[in-house]
Amino acid sequence: MKDLAGAVAPAPPPGSGAGSAALEDEAPTAPSPEHMSGLLSPTRARYLLLVAVLLLAGAFAGRIMHNVLLGSSWGAAMSRCLGEAPTAGTPAEFSDYLQRCTGPAEQRRALVSLAGASVVMTLGVACLWVLPLRLLRRAGPMSVASAQWQERAASVAAEMRVKRAPEVMWGSAWLNQPFTAGRPGRIRIVLPLGVRALPPAQADAILRHEVAHVAAGDVTLVWLTRGVWWALPPVLLVPAVGIVLQVWLQTRRNPLVPTFSHGFLWEYALRAGLLLAVAALVSQLVLRSREHEADLRSVRGRPTAGLEAVLAGQPPRTRTWLQRGLANHPPTESRLAVLRRAHLPLRVSLLDAAVIGLLSAMTMDAVTNMAETGFTGTPLISYARLTGALVAGSLLAVGWGVAVWRGLLADRAAPLPRLALLVLGISMAAGLLVQLERTGTAERGSLFGWSLVATVPLLTLGAGTSSVALARLWGRRRGGPHGSSWGWVAVVGANVALFVGALRIGQDGALFFVTLGWSHMIDVIELSGLYSVSAASTALGLGGVALLALWSALRPDHAIGPPGLPGQMPGLPGQMPALPGRMPALPGQMPALPGQEQRINLYAVTLSGVAAAAAVATRWAVEPPIARHSAVYSTQFDWWTAVCAGLVCLVVLLTLHGAGGLSDALYAAPLATILAAGPLWARHATSWHHPWGAAEHYAIGPLAQLALFLLVLAVPAAFLPTYRIRQRRATLLGALLTAALTTAAVLALLHSGTGLLELT
Template sequence: MVVLLLAGAFAGQLVHNSYLGTSWAHAMQRCQLERPKGPSVTFIQYNDYLQRCTAPAQHRRALVSLAGALAVAVLGVASLWVLPLRVLRRAGPVTRASDEWQQRTAAAAKDMGINRVPLVVWGSVWLKESFTAGRPGRATIVLPVGVRALPPAQAEALVRHELSHVAVGDVRLVWLTRGVLWALPPVLLVPLAVILTQTWRTSHQTPLTVIGGTFLWEYVIRAALLMIVSVLIAQLVLRSREYEADARSVHGRSAAAMEALLASQPAGRPTWWQRARANHPAASRRVAFLRRGSLPLRIPLVGTAAVGLLSAMALQAVAWLAEDCFTGTPLAGKGRLAAALVAGGLLSASWGVATWHTVIAGEGSAPVPRTSLLVLGTSTALGLLAQVERTGTTDSGTMFGWPLLVTVPIAAAGAGALSVALAGLWARRRRPHRSRWDWTAALCVNVVLFAGALRIGEDTALFLGIMDWRDAFIVNGLYSSAAQTTAVALGVVALSTLWATLRGNHRHEPPGTRHKARAARPPRTWRGVASAIAAGGPVGTMTVSLVAAAAAVAARGAVQPAAAQGSVWMHRIEFDWWSAAGAGCACVLALIAFRGIRGLAEAVYAAPVASFLAAAAMWGYRFAEWARPWEVTRNYAAQPLAQVAFVIVVLAVPAAFLPARRPPRLQRTLPAVLLVAALSTGIVLAVLHAGTRLLL
């Protein structure tokens, strides 16, 4: 629905360009001609002037674009009354069920906690499947007449299934999705009519000449692709909701009646097109789900492709719209951040959390969805190319050029791999019965992961377009304009993961025995600490982190490169940043090398800790040199963490294809400690030996 609304916003932008595009271009040109000139004008002053001058024209374009999205939303909400009536007529003529059926439905609704009881009606003799429709606030359950011949237990199971859709709000969700889907085509046709009319009025070209142009045909093809993908994912949502409705209908009851009802359906072999268009999943899959007792929440590859495609479409559409809205406001320049949050939120809610459900249901033993990660990255690249907003600019690539088709898909797949790794860590460390707060925390962690990764991918593409690829990879970490935002995102994920890890030691303890177990533990001794370190786990991982920080600080203090001597004080600070980042990168490499994807999850909190401790030690050593301590402190904390975040996202994809190794007890920490010490020392010495080649 978000992508469909954004497509309506693009239709509004096309209408703006047809009627008000000339005045907008004149306003932009006037602002450039009247800009302040002279050697005393700074970039900040010039940018402030440009923001104030162009704000009215930009805001007008944003308002017209938002009017297109509003038109889709209004028509979609209006369809909540129109579409159900249309479907009821197609299922009819319908007749009201007897009072006995109404009372049985009311009793089942009361048992399921539904206050407003739906009306039960019979469909025509041609109706084969039951469904629930109706205007908002008054649902109607339509049953085939053959239900009257079913055994009472199976008929009640069918009614409870339809009531489950009402209980969880599926009726409103499904019909609102369909309403927005039906509302978009007429809104997308408005720009076509406007362009034809304006072209005929201004250049006196015939409509046939305009229709033959490449712009309109490209616009139609992109819009058709969007509609096809939207229909497919809408049907996928319909089928996925059937599983939860089955689960709720048999909650606290025997599932025998529901299984018998599903088993009585014909078992044919539908074609792939019939499966894609079906409103319900195959009866055999629903029976297998009821017998297994857990939701099959792993998203199929078609759903993963649709999610990646639509999220990528939303990424740049939101960026353009937000930049227009934010011009001349304190949020100016934050359009890409807003776009990353929106697209990251879509990926998190539709793919990340569902993947966590699957991994946690298997207590961390579920296989890594490597194919799904590849499909997610590939579909993201296709979404960047296929979005409607790119109409007429295909030859120039994406918003940041062709490199974006490589960097953003890698970032999206890397965030997906990190999400899977963290889900496995939470499944192994957290208690088995999770509250709503746990799933809220999981959603927040996924949003930060995907939004931060998408922002890193965009920044990398931006730098690749203006400089050499080696310099781009250097600038994108330590010297990125989004370094502080990236550092905060990594800090949030690291603290959340560390909290879940440290609180996970009592995961299998019975309720009420946690404090007794703590009281019964013997006091910690040096031998106990050494045993805990050797056993791995959070204590061993933090030991690896401490060793990496200590090695980096020692190497930095032992070598003073010529570029950092004398009066160039900024070089000394930059070498400190690189040394602290080297400690975190060494943690990532060592943990992945010894523990595979499990090490990737541990590196999410170990690497930031190592980098932060190393930076703090170097900052304290130079404390007497600081004239502005707060600004220096903020940079010492943020810049190395931004580089570590960049390395984690890049290495996450290959780490997902490594096996999840768990070495023997005596080999869990000591080899990793030795390796991380060597890596940390080697990285810092290499940075110091490189001189100014790595410095801004």
């Protein structure tokens, strides 16, 4: 892969003295943020998303081939199972029988689909050897660099913790750009001959940049992505050929006219072409992001003058929008700006948000569809939707969540990425609509109908907003040393909980909308939250996020910064001096006084206590007539009372503080729900047959319902301004407003009859 944007100057004539130029005085720069490698790298997560989408496209081609070759036997198996189904029995028994009967046929269909993905993967892995070899041959006759260059590369590799140092080669006389390529286990750095004539600082900068790609571990992944992309078109072409041959065998006539007059193949070709085009553009976008990471990794803890001199010496280029989109490298001026302000590449751009949303939606729906087919007739069928949400949500957590956290912690004065959040939601909807899996299903929309296009993007947007709010809460703390990797494990875990939970709730909501219709909105909300089969995992996820938020709010002296940063950020121009042992103040911001943040956070905790006390007092004072004769109804009123406490706390914080109130609401609202649920459970503690089982229900149901409300309300909260109110006034006004609204909400609940209850 070519790694420096411009051409390296050819070697000057002997005696010019260019190679012996003295190093200029270079002042060390502040350490640059080290981009996380491995599975926690957002760049790597985007590559994995792209590879997953391409492999799932191959699986869809395999499914079409199954329909061509084995469609008749599959249809016969379905008809036989329906014909032999018992007429007596409950709907659950009928569903269980149908699952067992159709299981073998469905599992065979899933295996054939996986065969399509396996072919794409096999060809892509083969390209790991073919494509780099092709590039190395195009570099012309190469020669092995001297031992001095090999030692320099080994020294840089050891510094960057590369286990196996790459081999340095010299390219042909006409090679003017360095690149890194090779098969796994034998990666080569190919340098132009002109590098030998550069000043030592510039030559070292080029070598370090190439080794930085190897240290990032993305060389093999880049070539695998390209290999899978080249392997997919022939695999996608096989189903079209199979359909044409099937028509010819059935009719013995010219198959082209009846085949291409059918809309399926035209739609299939259009979606496949769009997928390949998007994959190519996304691949180039990630390549450009990867260049910034290599630049920063190569100069971490070292002077940047050498690399800046190499970049500044490149001739200016004028590129069209298409050339910029297809370019492997960002513009030179962009790379120079990043070297001088290392937080710039850490910000999530609009293109990044569009890529993550588009690919995540495609991955979720395709994996869910594949799992529902393959798990038919097995106990795993109930985990099919969770599988899709887990895969897509985990990649979202790293590709979006970790990327946003790094950007906000590196530049704490950065504005809230409202537009990027909006693009994330829109691109999620677009991904559900344009994906290859939807070919031939335009009349019913996505997997669960058009409702999935409405629920999943909305809740994903809420999860993204909550992730930003949690990052701002974490970054609001001051001082302390750089945290350990366990801190970032907690960050990733919180983001996984947010995004997987959002996708899972969105899937449930879409399914219930299809089943019950949009007129039963209240029932859909309850079945997706309080009475959901995944309520336990949802409540556990929200509890983990709330604990991390509460720990962040009450422990301001143990902050962690972006990976690779020391305890203190370098001061920005015009920035106020930092207090000893504390993070520097943001531009134009007064430094926080000792204990000030503690008072702010205790204020949010106070609102939680007020909301819980008002909810419990109102519930104990009023017993609806319908609940006096039914313990089940009384218990459900208790659950909804606890939900009201958390919901009112959330609404009050957003009302008083706007977008800034969401950060504190992440721990204050769940805390209010738990504080209300505890006394309501304890009131009947002596009458429970299984008190700890009842306590589990009192905790899980309300938290799961609150999670749904929090994700939905986080969307408008992202677009609110941030209000600043005096601390004493906010405490008094917040407490009065919380108590009044909680009392009114619980009274309205208790007089609502059975509208919010699950009737038995």
